[in-house]
Amino acid sequence: THFGASTVPLGEKQGKVDAVFHSVARRYDLMNDLMSAGLHRAWKSALVTSLNPSRTRPFRHLDVAGGTGDVAFRVLEAGGPQTRVTVLDINGSMLEVGRERAGERFGDRISFVEANAESLPLADRSYDGYTIAFGIRNVPRIDLALKEAHRVLRPGGRFLCLEFSKVDVPGMDRIYDAYSFNVIPRIGRVVTGDAESYQYLVESIRRFPPPLAFARMIEEAGFRRVTHRPMTGGVVALHSAWKI
Numbered sequence: 055t056h057f058g059a060s061t062v063p064l065g066e067k068q069g070k071v072d073a074v075f076h077s078v079a080r081r082y083d084l085m086n087d088l089m090s091a092g093l094h095r096a097w098k099s100a101l102v103t104s105l106n107p108s109r110t111r112p113f114r115h116l117d118v119a120g121g122t123g124d125v126a127f128r129v130l131e132a133g134g135p136q137t138r139v140t141v142l143d144i145n146g147s148m149l150e151v152g153r154e155r156a157g158e159r160f161g162d163r164i165s166f167v168e169a170n171a172e173s174l175p176l177a178d179r180s181y182d183g184y185t186i187a188f189g190i191r192n193v194p195r196i197d198l199a200l201k202e203a204h205r206v207l208r209p210g211g212r213f214l215c216l217e218f219s220k221v222d223v224p225g226m227d228r229i230y231d232a233y234s235f236n237v238i239p240r241i242g243r244v245v246t247g248d249a250e251s252y253q254y255l256v257e258s259i260r261r262f263p264p265p266l267a268f269a270r271m272i273e274e275a276g277f278r279r280v281t282h283r284p285m286t287g288g289v290v291a292l293h294s295a296w297k298i
């Protein structure tokens with residue numbers, strides 16, 4: 055099976071995703087808090103704890119599909135004065151909100167790049183860490199994004215991916231389905247006036263490969279020591295890997 059492949063042509067899929075995030079950019083952070091009941095904060099903190107950027111040495115970090123900067127800000131706060139983060143996203147509206155949120159707080163330790171995860175405008179072996187949070191399921195060709203992640207990391211570099219997964223607690227799966235198919239599009243309509251966008255996002259979660267299959271894809275891109283762990287009963291999975 056080819057996960058990520060669907061009947062929707064590639065260009066069309068990315069177009070749809072872009073329209074969603076242009077339309078919700080201004081309300082994106084509020085929506086995250088409402089829809090996850092604040093849980094996305096804990097998930098992102100767990101991601102950054104796992105990354106564990108050096109507080110004393112230089113650490114060059116790339117956050118792909120970085121959106122409004124949530125993960126980047128956390129990496130900068132956890133790291134030291136020599137931690138630098140590039141926030142990369144295909145969507146200028148999301149990055150614009152990110153720039154405003156960052157303000158002057160991090161000076162030139164943060165930079166924003168508008169680009170596609172499938173083809174990074176960045177040099178080989180130029181980063182110590184790569185994260186992608188709730189972004190990879192939106193990328194039409196996941197295999198290309200993973201190859202690019204591998205290319206830009208230095209040997210010894212760390213790859214971490216946070217993504218919605220499959221609820222594996224009996225009983226909770228039905229509650230989760232009801233929540234995501236009924237509640238999420240409704241919150242979407244009330245807050246952004248756009249239920250359809252959120253319907254689309256819920257569907258993209260269903261189509262994303264299960265954790266073991268995704269771990270295989272990460273390995274196929276050249277990564278080693280690939281592990282994954284479920285969080286919140288499998289609502290989310292954190293995949294970790296190393297470039298050797």
Ligand code: SAM
Pocket residue numbers: 068071072075118119120121122123124125142143144145148169170171172186187188189192193194
């Ligand atoms: N990482 C942020 C967070 O956790 O709050 C944002 C996640 S948001 C659900 C998904 C992001 O992926 C959007 O900002 C969207 O523009 C971005 N995105 C979608 N397709 C992309 C691609 N091909 N390359 C880079 N970013 C992409």
